[in-house]
Structure formats: structure tokens, C-alpha cells
Amino acid sequence: MxxxxxxxxxxxxxxxxxTSFAQMRLTGAGSTFDYPIFSKWFDTYNKMTGTQINxxxxxxxxxxxxxxxxxxxxGASDAPLTEEQMNTFKSKRGxxxxxxxxxxxxxxxxxxxxxxxxxxxxxxxxxxxxxxGKITKWNDPRxxxxxxxxxxxxxxxxxxxxxxxxxxxxIFTSYLSxxxxxxxxxxxxxxxxxxxxxxxxxxxxxxxxxIAQTQGAIGYIELAYAKQNNLPYCAMKNKAGNFIDVNFNxxxxxxxxxxxxxxxxxxxVITNADGKNSYPICGFSWIVVPKDIKDYSHAESLVKFLKxxxxxxxxxxxxxxxxxxxxxxxxxxxxxxAMITSNGKKIK
Amino acid sequence: MNENAELTKEYFEKRNKRTKTSAFIKKLLGxxxxxxxxxxxxxxxxxxxxxxxxxxxxxEMYSHSILxxxxxxxxxxxxxxxxxxxxxFGALPIIYGTIVSSLLGLLIAVPLGIAVAVFLxxxxxxxxxxxxxxxxxxxxxxxxxxxxxxGIFVLVPWLRDNVxxxxxxTFPNSPxxxxxxxxFGMLAAAVILSIMVLPIISSISRDILKSVPNTxxxxxxxxxxxxxxxxxxxxGNAKSGLLGAIMLxxxxxxxxxxAVTMVIGNRPQISASLLDPSYTMASVLxxxxxxxxxxxxxxxxxxxxxxxxxxxxxxxxLARLLVWSTERKWKSNPA
Numbered sequence: 001m002x003x004x005x006x007x008x009x010x011x012x013x014x015x016x017x018x019t020s021f022a023q024m025r026l027t028g029a030g031s032t033f034d035y036p037i038f039s040k041w042f043d044t045y046n047k048m049t050g051t052q053i054n055x056x057x058x059x060x061x062x063x064x065x066x067x068x069x070x071x072x073x074x075g076a077s078d079a080p081l082t083e084e085q086m087n088t089f090k091s092k093r094g095x096x097x098x099x100x101x102x103x104x105x106x107x108x109x110x111x112x113x114x115x116x117x118x119x120x121x122x123x124x125x126x127x128x129x130x131x132x133g134k135i136t137k138w139n140d141p142r143x144x145x146x147x148x149x150x151x152x153x154x155x156x157x158x159x160x161x162x163x164x165x166x167x168x169x170x171i172f173t174s175y176l177s178x179x180x181x182x183x184x185x186x187x188x189x190x191x192x193x194x195x196x197x198x199x200x201x202x203x204x205x206x207x208x209x210x211i212a213q214t215q216g217a218i219g220y221i222e223l224a225y226a227k228q229n230n231l232p233y234c235a236m237k238n239k240a241g242n243f244i245d246v247n248f249n250x251x252x253x254x255x256x257x258x259x260x261x262x263x264x265x266x267x268x269v270i271t272n273a274d275g276k277n278s279y280p281i282c283g284f285s286w287i288v289v290p291k292d293i294k295d296y297s298h299a300e301s302l303v304k305f306l307k308x309x310x311x312x313x314x315x316x317x318x319x320x321x322x323x324x325x326x327x328x329x330x331x332x333x334x335x336x337x338a339m340i341t342s343n344g345k346k347i348k
Numbered sequence: 349m350n351e352n353a354e355l356t357k358e359y360f361e362k363r364n365k366r367t368k369t370s371a372f373i374k375k376l377l378g379x380x381x382x383x384x385x386x387x388x389x390x391x392x393x394x395x396x397x398x399x400x401x402x403x404x405x406x407x408e409m410y411s412h413s414i415l416x417x418x419x420x421x422x423x424x425x426x427x428x429x430x431x432x433x434x435x436x437f438g439a440l441p442i443i444y445g446t447i448v449s450s451l452l453g454l455l456i457a458v459p460l461g462i463a464v465a466v467f468l469x470x471x472x473x474x475x476x477x478x479x480x481x482x483x484x485x486x487x488x489x490x491x492x493x494x495x496x497x498x499g500i501f502v503l504v505p506w507l508r509d510n511v512x513x514x515x516x517x518t519f520p521n522s523p524x525x526x527x528x529x530x531x532f533g534m535l536a537a538a539v540i541l542s543i544m545v546l547p548i549i550s551s552i553s554r555d556i557l558k559s560v561p562n563t564x565x566x567x568x569x570x571x572x573x574x575x576x577x578x579x580x581x582x583x584g585n586a587k588s589g590l591l592g593a594i595m596l597x598x599x600x601x602x603x604x605x606x607a608v609t610m611v612i613g614n615r616p617q618i619s620a621s622l623l624d625p626s627y628t629m630a631s632v633l634x635x636x637x638x639x640x641x642x643x644x645x646x647x648x649x650x651x652x653x654x655x656x657x658x659x660x661x662x663x664x665x666l667a668r669l670l671v672w673s674t675e676r677k678w679k680s681n682p683a
Contacts, residue, residue, distance in 0.1 A: 032638075058638060059638030059639045060639055060641065061638065061639045061640050061641040061646075062638060064641060079641070082641070082642070084642070085641065085642075156528050158528070158530055163609070163614035163631075163635045163636075164634075164635035164636055164638065164639060165432070165635075165636055165638065165639025165640060165641075166639060173433075187433065188433035188434065189433070190432055190433035191432075191639050191641065192432045192433075192636055192639065193431070193432060193433045194429065194430060194431035194432070194433065194434075194616075195615070198615070199530065199532050199613040199614065199615065199625050200613060200614030200615055200625070200627075200635070201610075201614065202609055202610065202614070202634070202635055206610065209500055210532065213500070213504065213505060213508075213531070214508075214530060214531075
């Protein structure tokens with residue numbers, strides 16, 4: 001009995017301390033790509049500081065809309081805001097939007113050719129022509145030339161792509177637009193495009209499903225998924241002319257290469273980046289916040305969290321198959337975060 | 349019958365004496381009881397709410413697609429480029445894909461569904477009828493994503509390795525079976541849809557056939573008709589009701605999302621070949637809505653939803669009218 005009273009008292013005390021602990025509540029919405037690492041971060045950060053962060057993974061588009069409408073503290077997007085979206089934001093919220101690269105993702109080009117095995121070599125122009133429907137067979141002279149000594153079969157290429165809007169598609173089409181003028185003109189760079197050929201599938205697992213089912217298929221999927229499932233992937237020729245495998249190091253290297261000439265608003269698309277060992281098809285995911293935040297306590301908590309996420313938080317990246325932000329980009333992020341104000345006042 | 353009515357009347361008279369309603373309320377209610385009055389109005393209110401909800405949804409969709417309606421007008425329905433990057437939206441291939449995949453699904457499901465219904469209502473003995481109807485209706489309860497997974501892992505490989513090569517070899521010159529057989533595409537969607545609408549068509553058709561009065565059958569048998577001839581007469585009498593059952597199946601097929609998305613190949617194009625990928629309205633919405641960032645893109649998607657909404661409502665109204673007309677025919681005029 002005594003023990004019971006004691007434990008009840010303890011529980012009540014614990015409940016009180018919890019409530020005093022969990023006073024701060026931040027909300028965010030957006031990218032589904034970011035969701036796994038965000039849930040890990042929010043959990044760790046809540047235990048550390050008591051700040052509770054609720055995140056709705058409703059898609060990048062939804063995140064941007066919610067932030068513009070002012071219903072959330074931050075948004076998360078796999079593609080930077082367009083000029084038009086930034087103007088809308090400014091006219092609705094009366095302040096600018098700040099882009100903070102928060103995590104990186106790589107895009108693996110995977111395929112199904114059991115007789116050939118891992119590591120087919122590809123370059124950007126060839127990949128673009130496959131996706132434009134100009135190269136239709138695996139033993140096309142251009143593919144054979146890139147892969148001397150490999151026995152590429154006389155098989156039709158089946159192109160697979162994401163059917164829904166996705167950050168992965170944004171990164172992939174950004175790369176193709178940079179390496180192929182014809183792609184840039186005919187199709188363009190967006191989170192969903194009008195694909196010239198191929199089958200669309202919902203989600204990374206859908207694309208991987210088509211590839212696993214169909215011999216001769218090729219598709220682009222997130223690095224994390226390719227690694228977890230041990231799928232074969234292409235070595236891509238980068239800007240420096242080397243064939244590079246996709247992994248965390250080569251992706252981070254691409255960001256480091258891009259960090260040297262980042263635009264001041266950090267809306268950098270880093271596909272086809274400079275650097276000897278840079279993997280060419282990768283990109284940032286962004287957290288977007290208003291530059292000036294009305295509520296001081298929210299602003300303070302948000303700034304603290306963001307500082308933690310772009311530095312210590314990056315240690316969680318590789319275990320969840322994201323690539324961490326390289327140091328120079330972390331530094332740029334911290335500079336940007338320091339510029340966030342509340343009603344014009346600096347945040348301590 | 350008369351005795352019953354008198355007893356009922358007596359009961360209500362007694363009860364009305366027991367319940368003392370004030371003169372004022374009595375005047376307001378006329379002959380009705382207060383509880384009945386409230387109950388009646390309340391149910392009326394809820395019934396109206398459903399109707400208002402439909403109108404409200406239509407209005408919401410219209411007002412949220414106004415940008416796209418203004419920009420593309422009628423062209424939205426008759427042009428074929430769906431390009432989110434350049435913000436050009438023409439929904440024709442998507443509308444085409446929706447309607448053609450559903451009709452093809454019906455082409456497979458209707459003969460099967462009606463055959464099942466005929467067996468259950470005309471031929472099967474009682475002990476077989478119950479479990480069999482239960483099993484067909486069970487198909488309707490399977491979540492559509494399960495059909496989709498089954499489609500990807502069983503149906504698509506089977507179509508790709510067996511059915512599609514066979515079709516191509518049998519009809520080498522038919523435009524219906526051109527192109528590489530990948531398994532994913534219009535044919536896979538049609539087969540999945542046919543399985544999904546089968547339980548609807550068979551169970552409603554069975555009810556319709558059962559509503560045909562037995563006197564019809566007895567009369568035919570008395571004239572020496574065979575079982576097949578009797579079935580023909582019953583089917584003839586139930587014609588419009590069966591048509592209604594088919595339309596309800598069509599309504600279901602048109603709105604089906606997940607399973608179709610997983611096997612149709614998601615490509616907005618109009619192609620004669622059943623082996624080619626296609627796209628449906630519900631699939632486009634499921635795929636593209638979450639990541640649609642620009643206003644015009646969102647408006648175009650909502651306009652697509654509006655088109656789907658209108659088509660489904662029209663089909664359902666037509667179907668209901670047909671089913672009702674059969675039922676009423678037999679109720680008002682039992683042969």
C-alpha cells in the first residue's frame with residue numbers, strides 16, 4: 001500500500017515535470033523524403049530539450065503551401081521554391097523565405113540485367129537519350145562503347161520512372177537537363193514531368209518493383225533504397241570525366257564541390273557538380289522558414305533546433321541512408337540561421 | 349387484416365390518452381406525436397445534409413479549379429498534353445484511359461457476373477447458394493491495395509510471360525496487341541478491374557433476378573419451356589435492372605485508384621494497343637496531388653477531380669434509375 005502511494009506520487013511528479021518540460025511545441029509539414037530522419041531527430045531532440053516538434057509528411061508542395069499560409073513553423077521541400085512561390089510567400093507573410101539545406105540524398109541508376117551484373121558505366125548524354133527514347137536496346141553502340149569487354153545483351157530497354165511528384169524526380173531531371181540540351185528543351189526539370197517514354201510507378205518501391213520484375217529495365221531510385229536492397233547500380237561519369245559509384249562519400253563530395261559557389265540564398269541544385277570524386281546525381285532537401293518570425297519563443301526554439309539539426313543532427317544521416325551535409329555547407333547554414341529575426345530583433 | 353387495423357387503432361388511441369401534450373403543441377403538431385415530429389424533422393435534416401454535402405463538394409471543386417477552367421476552358425477536355433513542368437494540362441488521354449479501362453473491365457466482368465447471378469438465383473440448390481454468394485461478396489471486401497500487390501506479383505508476370513505473347517502470336521496484325529509485352533498496361537488494369545467489380549455485378553444481379561416473380565417461371569414451365577428458355581424469359585424481364593447493376597459496376601471501376609495505379613503503367617497517352625501503358629483520373633490524383641506545387645497545377649488536378657465526380661454521379665444516377673424502374677415494375681404490377 002505504502003509502495004502504491006509512493007509510486008503514484010512519483011508518477012504525478014513525473015507527469016508535472018513532463019508538462020513543464022514540454023511547453024514548447026513546433027509544427028512542420030512537407031517532404032516525405034525527409035520523414036525518416038525527421039522522426040529520429042524530433043525524438044532525440046525532444047528527449048534532450050523538451051521541445052516537441054510535430055511533423056506532417058504531406059509532400060513538398062503541401063509543406064510550402066502550409067508555410068505560406070502561416071499554419072506551420074517550418075516547411076520541408078525536396079525542391080527549392082520557385083520565384084513565383086517566393087513572391088507569393090513575401091506578399092502573404094510580409095517577409096522573405098529562408099532556404100536551409102538540411103540533408104542530402106543520392107539517386108542511384110539501377111537496372112535488371114542478370115547476365116551482366118553490377119556497375120554498368122553510363123554518361124549523362126546516354127542516360128538522357130535512353131529516357132528520351134532514342135536508345136532502345138542494351139547493345140546500342142553507344143552503350144557498348146562505354147562498356148568495353150562487357151557482354152551487353154540484345155534486349156529492349158524498359159524505362160521506369162516515378163509516377164507521382166517526387167524530390168527524386170526533381171534531382172534526376174535536373175541532372176538530365178544539365179547534360180542534355182534536348183532534354184532541357186523537350187522535358188525540363190521539375191518534381192513531375194511529361195515523360196517521353198516508359199512506365200510510371202508509384203513510390204521508390206514501385207519503380208524498384210518494375211525493375212525487379214522486368215529484364216532489361218532501368219530506373220532511378222533513392223540511394224538508401226538501392227543500398228538496403230542490394231540492387232545493381234550504374235557508375236556515372238561525372239563532370240571531371242571519372243566513373244563514380246553512388247555512396248555517401250561521393251554524394252557529400254558533390255556538395256562540398258558545389259559549396260564553393262553556392263548562391264547566396266542556398267537554393268543550389270548540385271547535380272553534375274565539380275570535383276574529382278563527385279557523384280553527379282544528388283541533391284539537397286531543404287527546410288524553409290520565414291526570415292522574420294512574429295512569435296519570439298517560437299523563433300528562439302526553432303533557431304536552436306535548426307542549429308542542432310545542421311550540425312550534430314547530421315551524425316544520424318548515414319545510419320538512415322542519407323548523405324550528411326559536408327562541413328562547408330553546415331557553415332553556410334549556420335550563417336543563414338543567424339540572420340533569422342523576430343519582429344526585426346536578433347535572436348539570442 | 350381488418351381486425352389487425354382495428355387493434356392498431358385502439359392501441360394508438362389508448363396511448364394518445366396517456367401522453368398529455370399541451371393544447372398549444374397539439375395545435376402545432378396537428379395529429380402527430382411530439383417525438384415523431386422531432387424524429388421526422390431530424391432525419392429530414394440529415395437526409396438534406398447528405399444532399400447539400402454533394403452540392404458543396406461540387407462547388408468547392410469548381411471554385412478551386414477556376415484558374416485551370418479559365419485558362420484551358422474546353423481544351424482541358426480535348427487536348428492530350430499533360431506537362432506539369434510547362435504547365436500545360438490536357439486531360440483527354442486520362443479521361444480516355446479511365447473510360448476504356450473501365451469498359452474493358454466490364455467486358456470481362458459482365459458475362460461472368462451475370463452467369464454467377466443466374467446460377468445463384470435460378471440453378472443452385474439452397475445449400476449451395478448461401479455459401480457461394482457469401483464467397484463472391486467476400487471479393488468486394490478485399491482492400492484494393494491487396495489487389496494491386498497481387499496484380500504486380502502474380503497478374504503482371506503472368507500476362508507478360510503467357511497471355512500477351514500468346515495474343516501477339518495469335519493476332520500478329522491486330523493493332524490491339526502491338527508493342528513490347530511488359531505486363532503493365534491497359535490489359536492488366538482491365539483484368540484487375542474486372543475482378544474488383546465482379547462481386548458488385550453478381551450480387552446486385554442476383555437480387556434483381558430474385559425479384560422477378562415466381563409466377564413468371566411457373567407460367568413458362570407450365571407451357572413446357574426448358575430451363576434455358578425460362579432463364580431467357582427471366583433475364584428478359586430483368587433487363588433494365590441488370591443494366592443498372594452493370595452501371596453500378598462501371599461506377600466502381602471508374603473511381604478505382606490504388607490497384608489500377610499499381611498495374612496500368614501511369615502514362616497519359618492514347619494508344620490502340622492494350623499492351624501499352626495508360627493512365628486514369630483517379631490514379632493521376634493519387635499520384636500527383638501531394639507534390640503539386642504551383643497553383644495552376646493544383647487547379648488542373650482539382651478540375652480533373654471535378655470531371656471524375658460528374659462522370660461518376662451521372663453513371664450512378666442512371667444506374668439507380670434503371671434498378672428502381674425494374675423493382676417498381678414488379679411491385680406495382682406483380683404479374
